[in-house]
Amino acid sequence: MSRRRAAVFPLRPTVRHARNLAEALRTETIGGIVMLAATVVALLWANSPWKADYTAFTEWEFGPSWFHLTVAHFASDGLLAVFFFIAGLELREELAHGELKRLSDALLPVLAAVGGVIMPALIYLAVSAGVDDAGHGWAIPTATDIAFALAVLAITFSNCPPALRAFLLTLAVVDDLIAITIIALFYSTDLRFGLLAVAAALVVLYGLLQRRGVRSPWIYAPIGIAAWAFTYKSGIHATVAGVALGLLTSPAPDDSPDELRSNAEYADHVLRPFSAGICVPLFALVSAGVALSPSLLGEVFRDRIALGVILGLIVGKFMGVLAGAYVAVRLGFARLGDGLHWRDLAAVAMLAGVGFTVSLLIGDLAYEGTEHSERVTTAVLIASLVASLVATVAFRFRVRVHAQEGKESHDDL
Structure with missing residues (x-):
């Protein structure tokens, strides 16, 4: 009986998928830099003489009184719904034309992502064991921020092998899917099943129209907004609606360069710059503004919940991603293709500890409203900073190694 041949990662993408992926990577990289700038502004504003204005800004209510929507809630439930809609589009595209088209061929980043969720959660639970309310935060260190990570990768390792960038992107897509599943299952409260049924019906209608080939955004936009509103009021976190709608958006059927943009391509082209350049930076602006002080930093390192978040992101993500990839190769499910090396994967595994957007959301x-709120936010910021700095050092070292290998290869010719 012949043994199944291990799949080589990455697969060779179609021309159309490769073009769309390159456009997405450019946008996310620029968006990540804008998000970093928004984070700095938030920290400066929250630690300035105008910090009361910052608090008033984040708590300002607008819209109908029955909706009870503050700027902070709009950023996390509304703007991030667009972010997760893009994540849904990415996942659908990967399933249709990318690395996840055949799951067996994508087990390297998939198992790495699964390991990168399980290990941080275990480390968090071990560090915070016995602390009241610790169980609520186990999912905080399980997320990877793709925009932040791509920005660091672009700045520090601009000529990195395409296979490495594909590994990071696929890992982050799977990570987003796991994160939104966790949010839906474990962070939904006071469910209102009538409103949830209406939201589900609207999502189904959206999917049916996509299958029938309807293309007008003027039809989809009202349905999408209504689905978001009913989901928000139902008790399910509204970002779930974003992912569901993204997954149901029709992708390109083939690799014909002359074909009109598919619904998924058009939505990605229009909404990704809005998500990367406005939605995520505004979320960072209203979420990252903690009043840093020696006393708060001292509390962070004395609070085992916050410590669990820090160690989960920095140590757990590194160990989990690398262990998941090793298991995939060791068990014969996958093998590294040209351009992928274990030391490169180790640097990406450290970069996966940049949790930021989704970690802040879950936190x-x-x-x-609890005493842990600011400490957890600060812990996510500290962990993301440390992970990005360590990954930067690792990438700079790998840049020199790749340059030397390229020089030796050229000399051999």
């Missing part, structure tokens, strides 16, 4: 869902 807010878990501890909003």
Whole structure:
């Protein structure tokens, strides 16, 4: 009986998928830099003489009184719904034309992503064991921020092998899917099943129109907004609606360069710059503004919940991603293709510890209004900074190694 041949990662993408992927990577990289700038502004504003204005800004209510929507809630439930809609589009595209078209051929980043969720959660639970309310925050260190990570990768390793960038992107897509599943299952409260049924019906209608080939955004936009609103009021986090709608958006059927943009391509082209350049930076602006002080930093390192978040992101992500990839190769499910080396994967595994956007979101869902809120936010910022700095050092070292290998290869010719 012949043994199944291990799949080589990455697969060779179609021309159309490769073009769309390159456009997405450019946008996310620029968006990541804008998000970093927004984070710095938030920290400066929250630690300035105008910090009361910052608090008033984040807590300002607008819209109908029955909707009870503050700027902070709009950023996490509304703007991030667009971010997760893009994540849904990415996942659908990967399933249709990318690395996830055949799951067996994508087990390297898939198992790496699964390991990168399980290990941080275990480390967090071990560090915070016995602390009241610790169980609410186990998912905080399980997320990877793709925009932040791509920005660091672009700045520090601009000529990195395409296979490495594909590994990071696929890992982050799977990570986003796991994160939104966790949010839906563990961070939904006070469910209103009537409103949820209406939201589900609207999502189904959206999917049916996509299958029938309807292309007008003027039809989809009202349905999408209504689905978001009913989901928000139903008790399910509204970002779930974003992912569901993204997954149901029709992708390109083939690799014909002359074909009109598919619905998924058009939505990605229009909404990704809005998500990367406005939605995520505004979320960072209203979420990252903690009043840093020696006393708060001292509390962070004395609070085992915050420590669990830091160690989960820095140590757990590194160990989990690398272990998941090793298991995939060791068990014969996958093998590294040209351009992928274990030391490169180790640097990406450290970069995966940049949790930021989704980690801040889950932290807010878990501890909003409690004594742990600011400590957890600060912990996510500290961990993301440390992970990005260590990954930067690793990438700069790998840049020199790749340059030397390229020089030796050229000399051999």
